[in-house]
Amino acid sequence: MALIVQKFGGSSVADAEGIKRVATRVVETQAAGNQVVVVVSAMGDSTDELLDLAAQVSTASNPREMDMLLSAGERISMALLAMALHEAGTSAQSFTGSQAGMITDAIHGKARIIAVSPHRIKASIDKGDIAIVAGFQGMSRDSNDITTLGRGGSDTTAVALAAALKADVCEIYTDVDGVYTADPRVVPAARKLATISSEEMLEMAASGAKILHLRCVEYARRFGVPLHVRSSFSQLEGTWVLPNPDDTIKIQEGEPLEQPIISGVAHDRSEAKVTVVGVPDIPGKAAEIFGIVAGAHSNIDMIVQNVSTHGSGHTDISFTLPIVEGAEALTALKAAQETVGYEGIEYDEQIGKLSLIGAGMRSNPGVSYKFFKALSDAGVNIDMISTSEIRISVVTSAHLLDTAVRAVHAAFDLDGDAVATVYAGTGR
Numbered sequence: 001m002a003l004i005v006q007k008f009g010g011s012s013v014a015d016a017e018g019i020k021r022v023a024t025r026v027v028e029t030q031a032a033g034n035q036v037v038v039v040v041s042a043m044g045d046s047t048d049e050l051l052d053l054a055a056q057v058s059t060a061s062n063p064r065e066m067d068m069l070l071s072a073g074e075r076i077s078m079a080l081l082a083m084a085l086h087e088a089g090t091s092a093q094s095f096t097g098s099q100a101g102m103i104t105d106a107i108h109g110k111a112r113i114i115a116v117s118p119h120r121i122k123a124s125i126d127k128g129d130i131a132i133v134a135g136f137q138g139m140s141r142d143s144n145d146i147t148t149l150g151r152g153g154s155d156t157t158a159v160a161l162a163a164a165l166k167a168d169v170c171e172i173y174t175d176v177d178g179v180y181t182a183d184p185r186v187v188p189a190a191r192k193l194a195t196i197s198s199e200e201m202l203e204m205a206a207s208g209a210k211i212l213h214l215r216c217v218e219y220a221r222r223f224g225v226p227l228h229v230r231s232s233f234s235q236l237e238g239t240w241v242l243p244n245p246d247d248t249i250k251i252q253e254g255e256p257l258e259q260p261i262i263s264g265v266a267h268d269r270s271e272a273k274v275t276v277v278g279v280p281d282i283p284g285k286a287a288e289i290f291g292i293v294a295g296a297h298s299n300i301d302m303i304v305q306n307v308s309t310h311g312s313g314h315t316d317i318s319f320t321l322p323i324v325e326g327a328e329a330l331t332a333l334k335a336a337q338e339t340v341g342y343e344g345i346e347y348d349e350q351i352g353k354l355s356l357i358g359a360g361m362r363s364n365p366g367v368s369y370k371f372f373k374a375l376s377d378a379g380v381n382i383d384m385i386s387t388s389e390i391r392i393s394v395v396t397s398a399h400l401l402d403t404a405v406r407a408v409h410a411a412f413d414l415d416g417d418a419v420a421t422v423y424a425g426t427g428r
């Protein structure tokens, strides 16, 4: 008997019909002789709607209350799914994150998992029930408060449970048939990948491909959990994210012997660019600036420092960070203007980031040239550049991002013949 963890995203449980469809799928999985643990997200865009509501009643930040509010979304889905499963004649029980033993640190809004003790889940499936767990949430042992793991965090709940329960597979059900060479909402000609290495999936997720939560991919790799990303709207085989580097040599019949050079293109609209203008060009200033930003709990992504103009003794430092962390970082930086001695600060939310990802980049010269040529042919101006061993990223202006993604996708021959199916969801 296999143990399968199945996670259903918001678009899969968006309404009563969706919940019933998911219930049927779960019942079929159990009837095929498996133990099933289900992780659910909040219905449709309800997490965004709760955030909108909060913004209407308060402009201040209320991290503890925000987590109480947002964690309610997943509780609604889990209870409704349990009822639909009872209606279908099976025995099911739902559990909140804390009841399921998801212990986190106390950082509201982006809590990290520190322990998983799913005793109640184990007991429930061992007596033949279907256990349903609310994704995206946990509890801090220090504060005894409810926490959330950050947007998209239900994927991470599912993998953490799969690892703790030693599940055979963790299935991530969503509104597209798997991981594609680009977001099918932006590139209709994107192709579904049969497999992707966890190394490449990590870069895709870190570069904004929200199909999988970054921490879910990291967790799956660390604990060797096989991830299968697929659609709850079709019976098609999805994409397997292979946890071990050696797995990539398991060539299936009919597949080319060498992996393609490029696995995909990712894009991200969730970042803003900060430019600190006229920073004294002396040792220690960059450390001061990034110390202040770290103190405001911001995660910095790309960094560019311009060469100081001859004789001016001053330079500009630009960096990107998540838009949601922008306000706090700006306040902290402005408060330190005199101590740091910079001249001014610029802030731009109208930017987009595009990344090209592929493990084959390491051994193939000419990838950068082709990439920049495609952008130049499409008339896209580049603001910032960063690279890793298997990724090239650029920042462009937001309104050119979609054009840039399609141009790069086509230049690397990633376009397929068919139009990728997007079954549901609003892309919000």
Ligand code: ADP
Pocket (backbone or CB within 6 Å): 008, 009, 010, 011, 012, 041, 152, 173, 174, 175, 176, 178, 179, 180, 181, 182, 183, 184, 185, 208, 209, 210, 211, 212, 264, 422, 425, 427
């Ligand atoms: P869920 O609610 O099921 O968690 P998400 O909205 O978080 O779903 O993630 C699924 C979406 O991710 C897709 O609808 C698609 O628009 C987007 N996406 C971005 N990049 C990719 C990619 N490379 N392959 C497939 N989907 C992608």
Ligand code: ASP
Pocket (backbone or CB within 6 Å): 009, 010, 041, 042, 047, 048, 073, 135, 136, 150, 151, 152, 153, 154, 155
């Ligand atoms: N409901 C949460 C969100 O919208 C968590 C998730 O869906 O994974 O971010």
Ligand code: MG
Pocket (backbone or CB within 6 Å): 009, 152, 155, 210, 211, 212, 213
């Ligand atoms: Mg998601």
